Amino acid sequence: MAYKSFEEYNMKVTDDVKTRYKNIIEDLGEDTTRDGLIKTPERAAKAMQFLTQGYDQDPVEILTAAMFKESYNEMVIVKDIELYSLCEHHILPFFGKVHIAYIPNGYIVGLSKLPRIVDVFARRLQVQERLTEQILDCINDTLKPQGVAVVIEASHMCMMMRGVQKQNSITTTSGFRGQFEKIETRNEFLKLIGK
Ligand SMILES: [Zn+2]
Secondary structure, eight states, rough: OOOOOOOOHHHHHHHHHHHHHHHHHHHOOOOOGGGGGGTTEEEEEHHHHTTTTGGGGOOHHHHHEEEEEEEOOSSSEEEEEEEEETTTTTOEEEEEEEEEEEEEEEEEEOOOOOHHHHHHHHHEHHHHHHHHHHHHHHHHHHOSSSEEEEEEEEEHHHTTTTTTTTTTTEEEEEEEGGGGGGGHHHHHHHTTTTT
16 A cells, blocks of 8 residues: 555653543543443543644644745735634634635745645644634744735534533634735735635
């Protein structure tokens, strides 16, 4: 087989988190010895490591590895990037879409790198506002474009399943730097992403 996909987990972290999950499940009133739950603490420990792997990844390194000198200086837009993250207040998922645009200033970046840096920041405990800023600042500081824009639209399980139980509300956050601080450039971008 030429291609092998595998996931690696730190054994010590897995063991520690597993023990704690076992306690939590028992504290919630469940029986961790019944069939369906025997391996749940370990699976949950691994799932949480997967969902927070962004702490060990460097988004600047990802961008700089795929920067190319190019004279193109029109708006580049990658829209509808899938987003899955965890809200840091409840450790519940929030998910939606990210739209990114930038205007190059001598350099472009491999298009697949933008979704990758979204993942790096999303796979941490987050709030949508900070996630928006981190993506924005990372592109701005690394690529040094003429401008960058980020819009995130997301649904938060902590709102949908608990609390106010508003099941259809979508939270929108946005940030703009450089040329996108000009109203006409910003409007062109918003129009192109259908806003
Ligand atoms: Zn929350």
